[in-house]
Ligand SMILES: Nc1ncnc2c1ncn2[C@@H]1O[C@H](COP(=O)(O)OP(=O)(O)OP(=O)(O)O)[C@@H](O)[C@H]1O
């Protein structure tokens with residue numbers, strides 16, 4: 038089982054997590070390599086979203102939770118005292134399963150993060166808009182309506198806008214939680230394509246919306262079953278030659 | 294089948310009829326009161342009535358000082374109540390955890406909203422007029438009205454803030470926003486129509502109250518405009534009370550005219566609230 042690699046971007050060590058005493062992750066240990074797409078997949082309610090949200094400390098917003106273990110980014114404990122949490126979240130961007138544009142225009146959505154980060158230079162901001170929307174494969178569709186309401190975009194466009202919004206901050210890590218769950222096959226294809234581009238520069242963790250998608254995009258994949266990390270393998274081996282019976286059952290569609 | 298259906302239809306018609314009647318019964322008295330005030334009072338309304346100082350023991354001249362007084366008190370109430378009310382609502386909705394303390398605060402707010410306004414008047418007399426030695430003044434009156442208004446503003450604002458889905462806060466945080474930045478940039482703008490409505494409702498109540506200003510600011514007869522926050526002032530609700538019960542031989546038209554002016558001020562604030570609410574509702578995106 039691949040859990041320890043040299044120079045991981047993210048190292049998750051013995052992480053257990055509970056909501057109101059209800060354990061949803063049990064002793065999860067794995068390393069996420071840089072510049073690759075790592076997939077966390079498994080049946081619903083297994084704790085994949087929770088694990089993502091622990092990496093950028095988004096679950097700090099949830100009350101009544103208990104965590105043990107350690108998560109580090111470039112060797113630094115993200116839960117250490119004195120960590121600048123907004124700064125951490127700029128380094129570790131996240132895209133949610135349901136696209137939620139902020140009120141306002143497309144441009145305002147893309148620039149929300151950079152503006153909060155203090156970027157004021159107009160030409161820099163303009164560059165950011167163009168680059169992020171290009172990277173998210175949305176530029177051609179919205180270049181003429183950047184100052185139109187973001188809520189007027191289609192669901193698929195909104196999801197790519199949300200990706201662009203994260204990319205605007207040039208994060209080192211991108212957490213994608215079922216980014217294509219609401220999308221048609223064509224939009225899904227576009228998003229998956231842009232992932233191939235993006236992984237050159239970013240470390241990507243994706244919770245895919247199906248095993249098929251995991252198999253298409255993942256360079257490494259971890260199977261999470263009801264809070265337990267069952268199996269983690271480099272490459273696509275987990276889909277072709279799973280070692281664990283439970284993984285095999287899941288990828289061949291026998292349960293879940 | 295057909296007969297069953299047509300019977301149902303008749304029953305349904307009767308049901309609707311009863312509902313419409315009930316609605317009319319609610320609206321009719323209001324229409325009647327408003328109509329009576331307009332009919333009886335409109336004759337008193339002229340430029341002098343609105344802009345002149347009362348003369349002849351308030352039986353002639355205008356009610357200008359009372360109009361100005363009510364406007365000043367409303368503005369004073371707004372200045373004091375909005376920051377604390379909205380601030381308190383933000384604290385309760387966005388920052389406070391669910392502890393016995395916040396539960397106690399909420400319980401207190403609910404109960405404060407139910408206290409008779411004359412009690413607020415006495416409280417204001419004790420605290421602002423006497424203890425803090427603001428005297429009978431616009432300052433003391435505004436603060437008293439503000440305290441009376443706070444529960445309304447806090448509870449409606451908190452409700453408006455809670456109606457904004459959590460996900461907006463999560464998105465803002467995920468883009469490197471602090472909690473306050475998320476509130477400031479994403480949550481507050483969306484809650485604004487609800488907050489404004491609550492504020493205006495609160496101010497409406499404050500502007501029309503007599504009891505809280507009775508001991509804290511209102512002057513029986515003061516034929517000049519106040520010069521500072523420490524001055525007394527006349528105010529429409531109290532003036533109406535005075536000319537209706539305390540002054541023998543008061544022309545009835547003056548009484549109705551004063552009531553009409555008060556009603557118009559209150560209703561126009563109400564209209565403003567409605568316009569703002571519908572404007573923002575159309576702009577909202579979820
Ligand atoms: N905010 C929360 N409060 C309480 N329990 C929660 C919360 N979020 C998630 N849970 C619980 O934690 C468990 C794991 O949820 P999580 O969303 O992490 O799973 P998931 O693997 O992402 O599922 P899915 O594939 O359906 O998205 C579930 O049992 C869920 O009910």
Ligand SMILES: [Mg+2]
Pocket residue numbers: 085086087214244
């Ligand atoms: Mg999930």
